[in-house]
Amino acid sequence: MKIVEDSPPILTALDRPNSYIGRSVPRPNMARLMQGRAQYVSDVVLPRMAHVAFVRSPHAHARIESIDAAAARKAPGVIAVVTGPELAKVITPWVGVLTHLKGLKSAPQNAIAVDRACWAGEAVCAVVARSRAEAEDGCGLVEVEYEELQAVTDPETALDPKTPVIHPSIADNLCFERVHTAGDPDKGFAEADAVVETTFLFGRHTGVCNEPRAIVADWNPGDARLTVYQGTQAPHMMQNLFAKHLNLEEHQIRVVTKDVGGSFGIKVHTYADEMATVALSKLLKRPVKFVADRIESFVTDIHARDHRVKAKIGVKSDGTITAWEIDDLTGIGPYSVYPRTSGIEANQVVNLTGGPYTCGNYRARARVVFQNKNVMCQYRAVGHPIATAVTEGLIELAAAKIGMDPLEIRRRNLIADDAHPSQGPSGIKFEALSHHSSLAHLDSMMNYAGLRAEQEKLRKQGIYRGIGFASFVEVTNPSAAFYGVGGARISAQDGATVRLDGTGAIFCHTGVSEQGQGAEAVIAQCVATSFGVSMDRVRVIMGDTDNTPYGGGTWASRAAGIGGEAAWQAGKALRANVLAVAGSILQAKPETMDIRNGIVVDAATGAERIGLDEVARIAYFRPDTLPSGIQAELVATRHYVPRAWAFAFTNGIQASYLEVDTDSGFVKLLKHWCVEDCGTVINPQLVDEQVRGGVVQGIGAALFEHCLYDDRGQLLNGNMADYLVPMAVEMPDIEVGHVVTPTADSELGAKGAGEAGTAGAPGCVMNAINDALRPLGAAPLTDMPFTPDKILRALKRV
Amino acid sequence: MSEHRCDITLTVNGETVAETVDARKTLVDFLRDDLILTGSHVGCEHGVCGACTVRVDGDVVRGCLMLAAQCNGARVETIEGVSDGGEIADLQTAFEQRNALQCGFCTPGMLLTAQELLASGQVPSREKIREQISGNYCRCTGYHAIVDAIESVAQARAGHKP
Numbered sequence: 038m039k040i041v042e043d044s045p046p047i048l049t050a051l052d053r054p055n056s057y058i059g060r061s062v063p064r065p066n067m068a069r070l071m072q073g074r075a076q077y078v079s080d081v082v083l084p085r086m087a088h089v090a091f092v093r094s095p096h097a098h099a100r101i102e103s104i105d106a107a108a109a110r111k112a113p114g115v116i117a118v119v120t121g122p123e124l125a126k127v128i129t130p131w132v133g134v135l136t137h138l139k140g141l142k143s144a145p146q147n148a149i150a151v152d153r154a155c156w157a158g159e160a161v162c163a164v165v166a167r168s169r170a171e172a173e174d175g176c177g178l179v180e181v182e183y184e185e186l187q188a189v190t191d192p193e194t195a196l197d198p199k200t201p202v203i204h205p206s207i208a209d210n211l212c213f214e215r216v217h218t219a220g221d222p223d224k225g226f227a228e229a230d231a232v233v234e235t236t237f238l239f240g241r242h243t244g245v246c247n248e249p250r251a252i253v254a255d256w257n258p259g260d261a262r263l264t265v266y267q268g269t270q271a272p273h274m275m276q277n278l279f280a281k282h283l284n285l286e287e288h289q290i291r292v293v294t295k296d297v298g299g300s301f302g303i304k305v306h307t308y309a310d311e312m313a314t315v316a317l318s319k320l321l322k323r324p325v326k327f328v329a330d331r332i333e334s335f336v337t338d339i340h341a342r343d344h345r346v347k348a349k350i351g352v353k354s355d356g357t358i359t360a361w362e363i364d365d366l367t368g369i370g371p372y373s374v375y376p377r378t379s380g381i382e383a384n385q386v387v388n389l390t391g392g393p394y395t396c397g398n399y400r401a402r403a404r405v406v407f408q409n410k411n412v413m414c415q416y417r418a419v420g421h422p423i424a425t426a427v428t429e430g431l432i433e434l435a436a437a438k439i440g441m442d443p444l445e446i447r448r449r450n451l452i453a454d455d456a457h458p459s460q461g462p463s464g465i466k467f468e469a470l471s472h473h474s475s476l477a478h479l480d481s482m483m484n485y486a487g488l489r490a491e492q493e494k495l496r497k498q499g500i501y502r503g504i505g506f507a508s509f510v511e512v513t514n515p516s517a518a519f520y521g522v523g524g525a526r527i528s529a530q531d532g533a534t535v536r537l538d539g540t541g542a543i544f545c546h547t548g549v550s551e552q553g554q555g556a557e558a559v560i561a562q563c564v565a566t567s568f569g570v571s572m573d574r575v576r577v578i579m580g581d582t583d584n585t586p587y588g589g590g591t592w593a594s595r596a597a598g599i600g601g602e603a604a605w606q607a608g609k610a611l612r613a614n615v616l617a618v619a620g621s622i623l624q625a626k627p628e629t630m631d632i633r634n635g636i637v638v639d640a641a642t643g644a645e646r647i648g649l650d651e652v653a654r655i656a657y658f659r660p661d662t663l664p665s666g667i668q669a670e671l672v673a674t675r676h677y678v679p680r681a682w683a684f685a686f687t688n689g690i691q692a693s694y695l696e697v698d699t700d701s702g703f704v705k706l707l708k709h710w711c712v713e714d715c716g717t718v719i720n721p722q723l724v725d726e727q728v729r730g731g732v733v734q735g736i737g738a739a740l741f742e743h744c745l746y747d748d749r750g751q752l753l754n755g756n757m758a759d760y761l762v763p764m765a766v767e768m769p770d771i772e773v774g775h776v777v778t779p780t781a782d783s784e785l786g787a788k789g790a791g792e793a794g795t796a797g798a799p800g801c802v803m804n805a806i807n808d809a810l811r812p813l814g815a816a817p818l819t820d821m822p823f824t825p826d827k828i829l830r831a832l833k834r835v
Numbered sequence: 836m837s838e839h840r841c842d843i844t845l846t847v848n849g850e851t852v853a854e855t856v857d858a859r860k861t862l863v864d865f866l867r868d869d870l871i872l873t874g875s876h877v878g879c880e881h882g883v884c885g886a887c888t889v890r891v892d893g894d895v896v897r898g899c900l901m902l903a904a905q906c907n908g909a910r911v912e913t914i915e916g917v918s919d920g921g922e923i924a925d926l927q928t929a930f931e932q933r934n935a936l937q938c939g940f941c942t943p944g945m946l947l948t949a950q951e952l953l954a955s956g957q958v959p960s961r962e963k964i965r966e967q968i969s970g971n972y973c974r975c976t977g978y979h980a981i982v983d984a985i986e987s988v989a990q991a992r993a994g995h996k997p
Contacts, residue, residue, distance in 0.1 A: 063931050070939025071927045071946065073874015073914035080873035168868075170857070247878045247886055247940040247974050298876070298940030299974045331879040553938030553975050726934045726980055733977030757883035757972070765978040766969040770961070794977075 057562035061722035078251035090172035094154030097188035097750025114171030121149035128316035133373035135523030143373035144204035148313035155371035158336025192368035195406035213380035225360025225398030229351025242742035248298020254318035271590035294580030335755035341416030350431035374414035385420025399462035418795035426800030503809025507801035513594035513789025514685035530678035532586025541649030548588015549600030555723035567608030569632030594789020610673035702825030717786035731794020739802035848916025863898030885971035888944030914943035935984035937975030
């Protein structure tokens with residue numbers, strides 16, 4: 038649990054000579070990205086490649102009466118115009134359900150709408166042309182007649198008997214409901230000295246990846262193979278889904294993922310237009326490319342959040358929390374997204390609320406309802422920003438009510454660092470967490486007492502600054518409990534294959550994938566260390582289902598913790614294999630030797646015995662000189678999946694310091710801190726940058742980002758001028774600290790770090806705003822994003 | 836429709852290019868689709884995200900807000916040319932050392948925008964750096980590392996010890 042300086046000189050299996058574990062080495066893949074030499078899917082050009090654009094429904098809910106494509110078919114450059122029913126002959130529909138989310142239901146979704154469009158933006162017709170511009174011209178010539186149907190847009194009334202049911206094939210607009218009670222919440226509330234009850238709102242927002250979704254599908258009837266270049270987080274998952282819905286075998290499909298211009302959970306789902314693109318390639322027997330434009334991205338990239346949480350907390354006057362209660366309602370669009378479903382986020386809200394604290398009296402209900410809006414699904418930190426903001430918002434409101442310092446109330450309720458294994462109010466299991474160490478670290482890192490004094494002084498000058506906190510837990514390293522147990526063919530395990538080349542360098546093929554977070558570097562660090570070469574002797578191969586072990590890809594903060602461990606073990610296995618060969622060459626016992634910096638050495642003295650290049654030369658080119666019966670095996674594969682714990686929970690705490698302009702309602706972020714415990718830190722710089730990027734993504738949700746819909750289901754701000762994202766000038770510097778509590782489930786001990794920033798930041802900023810405005814008697818703000826107009830309303834200035 | 840086509844002659848990264856383009860074609864589409872210079876990226880196509888940033892006659896512009904037809908006679912520089920010429924080698928090294936990029940999609944535009952500020956030779960404040968790059972959207976980094984990298988290059992170029 039303590040930081041490295043407390044440890045003895047000879048530590049663990051990680052402390053190999055020349056270890057890269059814990060070192061901030063630069064990522065090996067950055068030069069091409071900085072030189073304009075990357076290859077994103079939007080850059081891919083293939084011979085005979087055509088481009089598809091889609092005619093999209095302008096209505097949130099409409100029956101498609103007719104489609105007249107005659108003019109479009111004659112337009113310059115147009116190759117084909119394909120409607121939903123025509124494409125349905127090539128690709129089957131899908132239903133986004135998981136059996137472990139009991140009762141979750143959804144309706145079949147088609148690649149292109151058949152008969153009915155269920156949200157404004159759903160594709161109703163495809164136009165394939167020689168260029169994207171000509172395809173878009175063609176779209177403009179397609180005449181679609183619609184009969185507009187009543188749109189269901191308000192989650193609050195989605196279940197009313199008088200509200201139309203969106204899908205006639207299912208009974209109502211309820212996708213999923215979960216009710217959970219633990220301990221004795223009624224008794225807990227009865228024992229409370231103070232009860233705080235409020236409603237938190239979390240506006241819909243979306244990922245706004247800088248590179249929009251992009252796919253090039255290349256069906257080659259000559260090979261009977263489909264190659265799909267796709268900016269996806271889960272190549273093997275997509276391989277399975279393409280096979281299943283195109284009636285192909287998985288081995289007929291190769292998914293290639295090169296550089297990806299940001300993902301954040303957006304690019305881990307099945308998108309109707311991408312499935313349509315793949316089907317069009319099969320239909321037309323040539324490569325077809327689809328790159329979403331920004332407007333399409335806003336109306337088709339999954340949206341996230343859109344939760345209304347009624348929440349209640351009971352506390353005693355000494356700060357002890359006595360009970361929690363939440364009622365979450367979330368609207369998810371017309372379909373549960375395939376294959377991960379749109380029930381996971383609400384389920385996570387139930388799982389995670391109250392997670393850092395000891396109070397086990399808990400009542401929760403979550404309902405997930407259908408709407409005629411764009412689909413909603415898992416996005417960075419799934420459920421955590423909601424559960425954390427609700428929990429931490431309640432804590433600080435309760436602290437204010439009983440007149441207690443917000444850090445002090447946390448100290449009195451956070452699960453003790455030595456109380457593990459433990460569990461949260463919902464029953465989620467924690468192997469080992471460090472809430473109190475993290476809080477203490479944050480307290481000193483930010484000079485909390487000094488900031489409070491400054492805040493007090495400035496208030497007298499009419500300057501309103503606020504300090505807010507958010508403790509959090511974060512799901513990482515998921516086992517099969519997330520998706521596999523529910524029937525989805527999404528791999529929880531991951532593999533690594535390491536092979537020695539003819540010069541003593543190594544290749545590492547891994548099932549996890551890169552989207553800028555640094556997985557390639559982390560895999561290289563792990564395998565270089567466990568095998569015993571410098572990082573420039575490691576080439577990492579990823580993002581190619583033909584050439585990597587079967588794996589899950591990159592989501593739920595799993596690449597370092599799961600993929601890293603597989604690479605670590607594979608490197609060790611190859612080291613043993615190489616030492617066996619070296620032993621036979623040198624007539625030495627393999628267990629007396631080691632590989633260090635590319636050279637086989639005597640383990641005890643470090644004396645050099647033979648270079649890896651020489652081992653490789655003999656094994657590959659002069660195996661005749663090896664003793665009979667010795668077969669060199671210079672490839673090793675290992676897999677890893679967490680088994681002891683369903684998830685490796687991480688924890689941490691964030692703080693925000695900001696100033697509210699009480700005349701304009703603008704919030705100026707002054708500084709942000711995060712202390713994070715992600716277990717073994719493989720690359721401190723990459724962890725810090727994951728945290729910083731995640732924090733800013735959470736700040737976006739807190740202050741700016743909102744997909745605004747009208748009551749007819751029209752997105753009002755689907756462009757980057759009206760939908761605001763965090764830009765540099767509004768963002769603060771972010772200080773990151775660490776506490777290290779490794780998971781014992783793996784030798785590496787690494788947990789994930791990709792989502793913690795996003796989990797904690799929104800609640801933290803909310804608390805800081807309310808702290809700033811408290812002396813002015815403003816009603817607490819609980820409706821994200823906290824735009825200037827809402828702040829002025831809370832101040833009764835407008 | 837493509838009945839309106841224009842003949843243009845320009846230099847791109849020092850090479851003379853003569854092409855016939857659709858009048859409606861943006862500069863960034865021309866660079867990417869016709870010249871296969873894919874280092875300039877298309878992020879929003881309405882002038883907000885800055886991924887398409889290039890230099891025209893020495894000025895940083897949005898490749899999505901300028902038409903190729905407007906570039907007749909112009910001197911266009913993209914990340915490929917600016918990078919190969921070595922002008923921003925120190926900035927690229929700083930970005931690498933500081934991990935000031937993740938997915939890299941914004942990076943070509945970010946580098947060109949940063950270089951515009953750095954070319955003044957001043958050591959800008961962090962606020963000034965943040966202001967300068969506020970037309971370049973980065974979803975990955977949260978900007979802190981980018982500001983650090985640009986700041987360190989400004990100091991190094993001004994002769995400050997790191």
